[in-house]
Amino acid sequence: MPKFKSYWLVKTEPDCFSIQDLAASPRKTTCWDGVRNYLARNYMRAMQLGDEVLFYHSNADPLAIVGVTAVVRQAYPDPTAWDSTNDHHDAKASPDNPIWDMVDLRLEEIFPAPLPLDRLREEPRLAKMELLRRGSRLSVQPVTEAEFQTIEEMAHAEKAAPAAKKQSTASNRKKPRAPAVKKKPTHTNLKR
DNA sequence: GCCAACGTTGGC
DNA sequence: GCCAACGTTGGC
Numbered sequence: 001m002p003k004f005k006s007y008w009l010v011k012t013e014p015d016c017f018s019i020q021d022l023a024a025s026p027r028k029t030t031c032w033d034g035v036r037n038y039l040a041r042n043y044m045r046a047m048q049l050g051d052e053v054l055f056y057h058s059n060a061d062p063l064a065i066v067g068v069t070a071v072v073r074q075a076y077p078d079p080t081a082w083d084s085t086n087d088h089h090d091a092k093a094s095p096d097n098p099i100w101d102m103v104d105l106r107l108e109e110i111f112p113a114p115l116p117l118d119r120l121r122e123e124p125r126l127a128k129m130e131l132l133r134r135g136s137r138l139s140v141q142p143v144t145e146a147e148f149q150t151i152e153e154m155a156h157a158e159k160a161a162p163a164a165k166k167q168s169t170a171s172n173r174k175k176p177r178a179p180a181v182k183k184k185p186t187h188t189n190l191k192r
Numbered sequence: 193g194c195c196a197a198c199g200t201t202g203g204c
Numbered sequence: 205g206c207c208a209a210c211g212t213t214g215g216c
Contacts, residue, residue, distance in 0.1 A: 011214090037199075058214060117215085135197035137213045 064114030073104035
């Protein structure tokens with residue numbers, strides 16, 4: 001069956017789960033648990049096997065797309081939703097009424113260098129990208145094929161001129177967040 | 193630390 | 205069903 005590949009982007013805080021953590025995971029695969037936003041969930045439900053997913057580091061230095069993953073399992077219930085000890089516990093969720101889903105993502109590529117947000121903003125072909133919209137908060141979002149290809153191209157043209165590597169100074173360095181607690185997806189690796 | 197954006201909650 | 209208050213995300 002001819003099938004169209006779709007493209008997506010997921011955000012993660014690298015302090016919580018980085019692309020290096022993904023690389024170190026068994027089979028370089030993780031379940032993308034902890035998503036608790038209906039629109040983000042619905043995008044995950046639309047993901048098909050083989051779809052490609054850009055991997056973005058938020059709340060990080062640098063803010064950047066750092067690689068590409070692929071969907072290796074389509075949406076299925078996220079058991080962390082009814083785990084009362086989980087940070088993202090939802091009292092309304094249960095095995096009979098999971099409410100929240102996750103997909104499995106496998107690492108395909110770590111870019112030779114992170115592709116920073118400020119470089120993305122300079123690229124006219126990405127002007128309409130959801131990630132770059134002011135105030136965009138969605139942690140799972142669709143990406144067009146053209147945007148995906150532009151990003152791959154930029155990521156591989158990057159090598160020679162990594163100009164955008166900002167010096168970390170006292171003024172721009174992020175303070176450690178108050179309680180260094182995990183935020184967004186915990187991505188506890190549930191596979192054994 | 194600030195604050196814009198926007199989802200969620202709950203009183204009515 | 206409206207909408208103000210509140211909470212969270214996440215860049216700056």
